[in-house]
Amino acid sequence: MFVGREAERDRLRGRLARVAAYGEMMGPLTIVTGPRGVGKTSLLRDVADRAAADAGVFLNAVQNMAAEKDGFPLGVIGAGLPQTKAWLTQAATFGERTHEITLGKLDERDSRALLTEPARLAGAAWSGDALTLALARGDGYPQSLQIIGSAVWDAAAPQAGAEIAPRHVEAAEQAIQEDLESMFRARWEASSAAERLFLAAMAWHGTEPVPRAAVASRLGVPSDSLGVARRALIAKGVVEAARHGELKFTVPGFGAFVRSQRADPSDP
Numbered sequence: 051m052f053v054g055r056e057a058e059r060d061r062l063r064g065r066l067a068r069v070a071a072y073g074e075m076m077g078p079l080t081i082v083t084g085p086r087g088v089g090k091t092s093l094l095r096d097v098a099d100r101a102a103a104d105a106g107v108f109l110n111a112v113q114n115m116a117a118e119k120d121g122f123p124l125g126v127i128g129a130g131l132p133q134t135k136a137w138l139t140q141a142a143t144f145g146e147r148t149h150e151i152t153l154g155k156l157d158e159r160d161s162r163a164l165l166t167e168p169a170r171l172a173g174a175a176w177s178g179d180a181l182t183l184a185l186a187r188g189d190g191y192p193q194s195l196q197i198i199g200s201a202v203w204d205a206a207a208p209q210a211g212a213e214i215a216p217r218h219v220e221a222a223e224q225a226i227q228e229d230l231e232s233m234f235r236a237r238w239e240a241s242s243a244a245e246r247l248f249l250a251a252m253a254w255h256g257t258e259p260v261p262r263a264a265v266a267s268r269l270g271v272p273s274d275s276l277g278v279a280r281r282a283l284i285a286k287g288v289v290e291a292a293r294h295g296e297l298k299f300t301v302p303g304f305g306a307f308v309r310s311q312r313a314d315p316s317d318p
Contacts, residue, residue: 175214179216183266194302237301247279250309
């Protein structure tokens with residue numbers, strides 16, 4: 051989708067088409083153009099879901115346009131998984147110059163803002179008790195908080211001046227659980243048999259972070275045999291390194307889901 055002046059829109063679209071046979075390369079692409087002198091911003095999602103060849107072509111397209119800044123004052127913002135920076139560097143050596151901002155677990159202040167600001171802009175507000183329930187449920191994870199906020203908003207259907215109450219959070223619980231489980235299931239089903247064993251060993255450890263040695267012990271294998279599964283799960287954004295030799299799930303609540311899907315691998 052292109053938004054802005056027609057002539058500049060067509061020039062940008064044409065440049066991308068000539069360089070990369072523009073389609074939905076690198077995920078849905080939005081180029082937003084503003085008044086002259088303001089510049090343009092390209093927004094990409096699911097960057098890490100596309101082939102390296104596409105990434106190399108796109109990075110070269112951006113580099114070419116950067117050499118003609120007067121004609122193409124273009125900025126690119128991409129969203130991806132933790133391995134995206136390395137993946138871009140593999141696609142094109144100058145990909146290492148991309149600036150990376152890691153969105154981790156939100157603190158309480160930002161978690162509150164994520165829920166309350168959209169409501170405020172719509173003329174509604176969260177009660178203190180309702181906000182406390184939602185924050186505890188989301189545990190600082192951005193996507194979980196987004197799911198919770200959306201479900202509670204649908205349950206409350208607030209008009210301007212209304213307040214979101216604890217009963218609305220409770221009414222949204224089934225929808226929240228279904229959406230979270232859908233997210234968990236997608237991660238589980240995208241994991242190989244060996245990766246699922248690894249996840250089960252982590253989940254049945256009971257607390258996080260989980261020492262790599264504890265995973266190996268639960269599976270009855272040497273610690274150095276876990277490298278392939280560990281790297282794959284980190285690359286998929288399912289687990290992440292906490293401290294040296296320790297791992298944790300990236301999404302709160304995923305461990306409980308895994309326990310519901312797989313028995314303790316250390317059980318006889």
